[in-house]
Amino acid sequence: MVIARMADIVKRYGTHLVLDNVSIEMGKGEIVGLLGPNGAGKTTLLFALTGLIGVDSGEIELFGRPLGDNTLETKRRIGFVTQEVSVFQDLTARENLEFFGGIYGLRGPGLKQRVQHALEIVGLAKYANRLPAKFSGGMSRRLNIACALVHAPEFLIMDEPTVGVDPQSRRHILETVRELNRQGTTVLYTTHYMEEVQAIASRVIILDQGHVIAEGTISDLVEQIRHEERIRLEVVDVTEPLLQNLRKLEGVKGVVVEDRIVRITTQVGFGNLDRVLAAASEAGGVLSINAERPTLEDVFLTLTGKQLRDGGEE
Amino acid sequence: MTIFRFVLKRFLRRPANIILVTLVPMAVVFIPVSGWFPLPMGFQYFGMALMFIAARMAAIVMEDRIKGTLLRVGLAPVRHSQYLWQNLGAYALILVGLSGIIVTMGTAVHGSMLAAPGLLFLVFSCFSITSLGFSLAWYSLFRNREGAVATITGVIPLMMMLGGMIWPVQAMPALFRRLAMLLPTYWLAEGLLSTAHGAGLMGLATPLVVMLLYSAAFVLLGSMRRLT
Numbered sequence: 001m002v003i004a005r006m007a008d009i010v011k012r013y014g015t016h017l018v019l020d021n022v023s024i025e026m027g028k029g030e031i032v033g034l035l036g037p038n039g040a041g042k043t044t045l046l047f048a049l050t051g052l053i054g055v056d057s058g059e060i061e062l063f064g065r066p067l068g069d070n071t072l073e074t075k076r077r078i079g080f081v082t083q084e085v086s087v088f089q090d091l092t093a094r095e096n097l098e099f100f101g102g103i104y105g106l107r108g109p110g111l112k113q114r115v116q117h118a119l120e121i122v123g124l125a126k127y128a129n130r131l132p133a134k135f136s137g138g139m140s141r142r143l144n145i146a147c148a149l150v151h152a153p154e155f156l157i158m159d160e161p162t163v164g165v166d167p168q169s170r171r172h173i174l175e176t177v178r179e180l181n182r183q184g185t186t187v188l189y190t191t192h193y194m195e196e197v198q199a200i201a202s203r204v205i206i207l208d209q210g211h212v213i214a215e216g217t218i219s220d221l222v223e224q225i226r227h228e229e230r231i232r233l234e235v236v237d238v239t240e241p242l243l244q245n246l247r248k249l250e251g252v253k254g255v256v257v258e259d260r261i262v263r264i265t266t267q268v269g270f271g272n273l274d275r276v277l278a279a280a281s282e283a284g285g286v287l288s289i290n291a292e293r294p295t296l297e298d299v300f301l302t303l304t305g306k307q308l309r310d311g312g313e314e
Numbered sequence: 315m316t317i318f319r320f321v322l323k324r325f326l327r328r329p330a331n332i333i334l335v336t337l338v339p340m341a342v343v344f345i346p347v348s349g350w351f352p353l354p355m356g357f358q359y360f361g362m363a364l365m366f367i368a369a370r371m372a373a374i375v376m377e378d379r380i381k382g383t384l385l386r387v388g389l390a391p392v393r394h395s396q397y398l399w400q401n402l403g404a405y406a407l408i409l410v411g412l413s414g415i416i417v418t419m420g421t422a423v424h425g426s427m428l429a430a431p432g433l434l435f436l437v438f439s440c441f442s443i444t445s446l447g448f449s450l451a452w453y454s455l456f457r458n459r460e461g462a463v464a465t466i467t468g469v470i471p472l473m474m475m476l477g478g479m480i481w482p483v484q485a486m487p488a489l490f491r492r493l494a495m496l497l498p499t500y501w502l503a504e505g506l507l508s509t510a511h512g513a514g515l516m517g518l519a520t521p522l523v524v525m526l527l528y529s530a531a532f533v534l535l536g537s538m539r540r541l542t
Contacts, residue, residue, distance in 0.1 A: 050389055052385070052389060072391040072393075075389065075391040076391045078389070080389045084382045086381060086382035086383045086385060086386045087383065088324065088378075088383055090324050090328065091323070091324065095320070095323070099316060099320045100390065102316030103316050103317065103390045104390055104391060148386075
């Protein structure tokens with residue numbers, strides 16, 4: 001059963017084309033990871049999918065019905081974890097959940113039960129009567145998620161839910177997503193963290209500059225770049241002449257610098273490991289070098305020419 | 315009525331709000347009649363207090379917009395109009411209730427100085443709603459909370475002065491007298507003066523209707539800005 005479908009969606013802000021003929025589909029029970037660099041159009045896509053913003057053209061269907069048909073009933077079946085923590089700071093965790101459960105139509109003992117369940121899922125039951133102002137960043141994020149879960153949505157949309165949280169809270173959030181999915185919730189998950197998508201997603205959609213540039217399971221996507229290899233070079237000092245020499249090597253498709261680490265994407269069969277080592281030795285101070293197996297991050301780098309996190313450097 | 319209930323809860327939870335809706339307006343009840351205004355002076359200031367309280371209430375709506383909680387409400391099966399009306403309804407309930415308490419206390423303190431307390435209550439109640447609408451519309455013009463609050467704090471006393479709540483409009487130049495009619499505070503002053511001079515309900519029709527029209531226009535303007 002198809003939970004969500006967007007076909008040929010075009011969205012412009014003034015003259016800026018944010019979504020350019022985007023088409024995606026999500027089946028019941030999937031966890032789909034939506035990846036894209038900053039400004040790729042991820043949040044716009046999510047807002048369009050939920051009807052929060054209109055689109056210029058294209059069709060959107062949720063639960064098999066066009067968006068706009070019985071919107072309130074459709075909204076009742078969706079949970080949305082916003083990118084920013086958007087809870088009432090002057091209400092306790094429990095009251096926040098009672099509020100959001102209430103506006104989704106929950107009442108009485110049913111509401112109380114759902115609130116308690118949501119608190120337990122995100123591990124905040126002990127802190128139910130505290131104000132969010134007293135929470136750590138990770139706890140606030142978990143409350144933000146609980147507010148989207150309290151009405152037991154069939155389809156959960158999560159817009160970068162782990163930004164700025166500690167590793168423990170991140171693990172808890174990812175485990176929560178897996179558990180919800182096991183219980184039948186379909187999840188659309190956007191993030192900047194590749195390892196999160198690798199950990200939970202059954203399928204990945206990569207969005208760049210308003211286009212869907214790749215879609216499939218992680219192994220499908222990695223297979224697409226089997227003709228490439230990645231060399232990780234650690235040097236004492238990254239100099240511009242070194243980078244220029246690396247870029248000039250035959251078969252090299254991309255060079256990305258991250259502190260003292262240079263990642264080189266090259267076509268297989270050019271023997272570039274030796275040539276990279278030679279170029280780096282000439283520049284002086286090689287600390288380590290090794291060839292890496294392609295990962296989802298490599299797929300992303302190959303397709304977009306950018307690193308996902310922190311913008312990267314081509 | 316979840317939104318309505320939580321609006322009341324959130325507003326009354328803040329100690330500063332409790333002080334604002336109890337001590338400050340109640341203090342004005344004890345100010346005696348003085349100068350040109352035919353009612354105890356406190357009733358002039360109560361009009362200003364209503365505007366300040368309404369501004370503080372509407373600031374919470376703005377805060378929800380800026381902090382993104384309104385976005386979350388927008389994703390829920392609730393229409394924006396429902397959200398807005400339940401907010402305004404809860405705040406109006408507080409302000410109208412407060413007007414009732416002030417007029418009752420004023421009657422006890424000033425006795426027959428307060429002719430037609432029922433009509434006074436009606437005038438203040440209408441102005442409460444106008445004040446809420448005005449604040450909502452004002453905040454909708456701003457993206458920044460600090461800027462909106464700072465400017466409205468300056469604008470309210472100015473509106474009171476130009477609207478004839480601090481001195482009579484007749485004391486101002488002709489141009490200002492005409493411009494004053496564009497301010498809701500002018501119609502509050504008209505309503506209060508007419509009541510003090512013994513006008514009945516029909517005599518108050520114009521100021522009451524104008525205030526309600528202002529309320530509708532302000533709320534319409536204020537509701538146009540939803541999420542951004």
